Amino acid sequence: MxxxxxxxxxxxxxxxxxxxxxxxxxxxxxxxxxxxxxxxxxxxxxxxxxxxxxxxxxxxxxxxxxxxxxxxxxxxxxxxxxxxxxxxxxxxxxxxxxxxxxxxxxxxxxxxxxxxxxxxxxxxxxxxxxxxxxxxxxxxxxxxxxxxxxxxxxxxxxxxxxxxxxxxxxxxxxxxxxxxxxxxxxxxxxxxxxxxxxxEEAAGLGTDALKDFTTRRLSVEISNPAVEGKSIVAIRDLALRDFVVSRICHPGKTPELAAAATTVHGGDRILLVTAPKDVEALVALLGREVDSEPMVLDKTMISRRILITKPELNGKTLAELRVRSTYGVTITRINRLGIDLVASGDLQLQIGDQVTVVGPELSVTHAERLFGNSLKRLNHxxxxxxxxxxxxxxxxxxxxxxxxxxxxxxxxxxxxxxxxxxxxxxxxxxxxxxxxxxxxxxxxxxxxxxxxxxxxxxxxxxxxxxxxxxxxxxxxxxxxxxxxxxxxxxxxxxxxxxxxxxxxxxxxxxxxxxxxxxxxxxxxxxxxxxxxxxxxxxxxxxxxxxxxxxxxxxxxxxxx
Incomplete structure (x- = not known):
């Protein structure tokens, strides 16, 4: 006692x-x-x-x-x-x-x-x-x-x-x-x-002040003669908007990955990711919005979120990694602390970011090794x-x-x-x-x-x-x-x-x-x-x- x-x-x-x-x-x-x-x-x-x-x-x-x-x-x-x-x-x-x-x-x-x-x-x-x-x-x-x-x-x-x-x-x-x-x-x-x-519907579309902190995926059919034969990088300079084109589908063909130098023509369909505030301007420039499901459900391409766990990637920009030319994949968005960011080339990566990678399954698997995707490494x-x-x-x-x-x-x-x-x-x-x-x-x-x-x-x-x-x-x-x-x-x-x-x-x-x-x-x-x-x-x-x-x-x- x-x-x-x-x-x-x-x-x-x-x-x-x-x-x-x-x-x-x-x-x-x-x-x-x-x-x-x-x-x-x-x-x-x-x-x-x-x-x-x-x-x-x-x-x-x-x-x-x-x-x-x-x-x-x-x-x-x-x-x-x-x-x-x-x-x-x-x-x-x-x-x-x-x-x-x-x-x-x-x-x-x-x-x-x-x-x-x-x-x-x-x-x-x-x-x-x-x-x-x-x-x-x-x-x-x-x-x-x-x-x-x-x-x-x-x-x-x-x-x-x-x-x-x-x-x-x-x-x-x-x-x-x-x-x-x-x-x-x-x-x-x-x-x-x-x-x-x-x-609830308006919140899902991100139409208020959150439009700068969310992303939206949409499919657009090219019909504007002003962009006929232009490359995606040229269209980006023309639009003055940040967006990433993950896939392109030519008439009568299967979807394939798009690169910065890929040119678009009338009737092509592209799947892009951008901020909600830029959707209207991009659709007006490119053509008309169409159903994105046929491109999203195509089995030749997969989309996977990969966790960045390698310290050597900390502070590097997406442009420095050259994942499109090296691994044959496209990064469409980055999730940081619950906020989706459009994957622009000058965006610096941080340990713990989640990148959305699109491409053939084998290529995505190879890219996964680049980023780490190891929870065990982050636990240290x-x-x-x-x-x-x-x-x-x-x-x-x-x-x-x-x-x-x-x-x-x-x-x-x-x-x-x-x-x-x-x-x-x-x-x-x-x-x-x-x-x-x-x-x-x-x-x-x-x-x-x-x-x-x-x-x-x-x-x-x-x-x-x-x-x-x-x-x-x-x-x-x-x-x-x-x-x-x-x-x-x-x-x-x-x-x-x-x-x-x-x-x-x-x-x-x-x-x-x-x-x-x-x-x-x-x-x-x-x-x-x-x-x-x-x-x-x-x-x-x-x-x-x-x-x-x-x-x-x-x-x-x-x-x-």
Whole structure:
């Protein structure tokens, strides 16, 4: 019995006993928290945030770990968490600012700005401290990195001191942050009088802002005399559009692969891949759209998705590989992080990309050896970019800089610094032959370990203040959190629909991403068979995450 008491409540008799106590306590908090997070009430669960509530409960009943050890584990967990997020979103971060992505990210910025504005209004209206309001804001949008950034900013500002009310506000607002976001998305469906069937069809065609981030395959019969006898590369220069012709079928013959030098004549049928926004212009230039099934179902050609796993291909362009002349196959599209890209010659490949290869089966098999297609190879972790990136991120986060109007120097901190470095390494690493790819399972493991350590540390440090704060009127914070959740989503949803003319399924994906709210995304994807919510979420999530981390720090530095 004495041994159990020492492990749970600690003992100062020996250093080894204190370490054993800390490890056991952390393990119990994380284990019980994860179990609690899996329990669903009305289809909604706490997820990994259950660890925070269990840590609060343990701390309230006197079970704590050494303050210095807890501080280290909390900060190191936060670094692992935000760095793994940055590596994941880095490859798609800058590509999300293409034409259609700018529209979606403008809407995401509006959601973040409205959330910050609502927080500031409530700060002045209620008289609560800004530390409390930032905690409530982070919980209302389920943004754990924002919580970490706020605590780090406060600690830097007050020389190592913590503000327990940040974690308390987060914990109080989090549950309704999940439920409120989902209910708001559901309310928009009725407020906007959405015709589900018509929206589903439109989402499948990619006719709104997502037209820059999807591809469409179509068959066209050549009938325009202006392109008679021209090569495909000449037509591409004439059209000023990106497209790939995978197959051509001359009248009365079987389909064959098309090359850049292949010439087209009246009556020829070509199968091409392009962005939805370019379909109308290309059909008008070439002739008329026809049924693509006869060419797609032809047994002499196959189409296969191949995974790029060879490090030596990292950063190479499609033009450099010369797969058409060397292997007799054509690459039509590339899938990167769930987004389809037209296979233009200047597109740089990255480890983990999936390329769609078309050609005779034997040729496709030979091309497969070029790309690797070995999941076993990807399972090997690349640790050097991770730890070099973390070191650089901490260095960047420690640099102070001044922003006009703010009395204190600003630091990106242990949340912002590693996040920015990870995004940059994830995006530009392949250009310098740096392999930054990690499998989704490895990235998720790194992320979950980090966030578990962080939330356990936060909970164990905030428990003493949690219950007294609630009894003293802290339950009202739930209403403040609901306002921060619902008002921005509702206003931005109406704006996105009426001003940007966004498809409903694209819209709810963007709103989920702008709220950095995975449960809301899960709800959104369940509403449609299309990828519109997932693509919309992926387009705005990186910028939204960065802005929310930055906003949490700035509010603390300006008002706290």
């Amino acid at each position: 004495e041994l159990i008491e020492q492990l749970l409540f600690g003992s100062s008799s020996s250093g080894g006993g204190e370490v054993a106590h800390s490890v056991v306590l952390l393990a119990l908090v994380i284990t019980i928290g994860i179990i609690l997070g899996k329990i669903k009430i009305l289809g909604v669960s706490l997820g990994v945030t259950g660890i925070l509530f269990v840590g609060i409960a343990f701390s309230y009943f006197g079970m704590k770990i050494d303050e210095h050890l807890m501080h280290f584990l909390k900060e190191f967990g936060l670094i692992l968490f935000v760095y793994s997020i940055g590596l994941q979103v880095g490859p798609g971060f800058f590509s999300s600012f293409r034409k259609g992505g700018i529209t979606l990210n403008k809407l995401a910025v509006l959601v973040v700005a409205l959330g910050v504005a609502t927080t500031v209004v409530l700060y002045y209206a209620t008289g609560l401290s800004m530390t409390t309001m930032v905690g409530v804001m982070s919980g209302a949008v389920t943004n754990t990195p924002g919580l970490g950034a706020a605590q780090q900013a406060f600690s830097d500002l007050h020389v190592g001191s913590d503000a327990p009310d940040i974690a308390t506000g987060y914990a109080v607002a989090y549950p309704l942050g999940v439920v409120g976001a989902i209910l708001t998305l559901l309310s928009l469906r009725y407020l906007l009088r959405i015709d589900v069937q018509r929206e 972790p690349n640790l050097i970019p991770i730890f070099i990136g973390i070191a650089l991120g901490v260095l960047l986060g420690s640099i102070s800089f001044w922003i006009p109007g703010i009395p204190q120097p600003v630091k990106l901190g242990l949340a912002g610094g590693p996040l920015i470095v990870a995004i940059l390494i994830g995006r530009y690493g392949p250009r310098y032959k740096l392999v930054t790819y990690t499998t989704m399972s490895a990235n998720l493991m790194l992320r979950e370990v980090g966030i578990s350590l962080f939330l356990a540390g936060v909970g164990l440090g905030a428990g003493e203040e949690f219950v007294p704060t609630l009894l003293a009127g802290g339950y009202v914070w739930i209403a403040y959190g609901a306002a921060i959740t619902i008002i921005p989503l509702l206003l931005a949803g109406l704006f996105g629909r009426f001003y940007y003319k966004l498809n409903y399924y694209t819209l709810i994906g963007v709103l989920s991403g702008a709220s950095t709210n995975p449960p809301a995304l899960a709800y959104s994807t369940e509403q449609t068979a299309t990828d519109a919510p997932s693509v919309g979420y992926a387009m705005v999530y990186p910028l939204s995450m960065f802005l929310r981390v930055l906003a949490a720090q700035l509010l603390i530095l300006i008002f706290a």
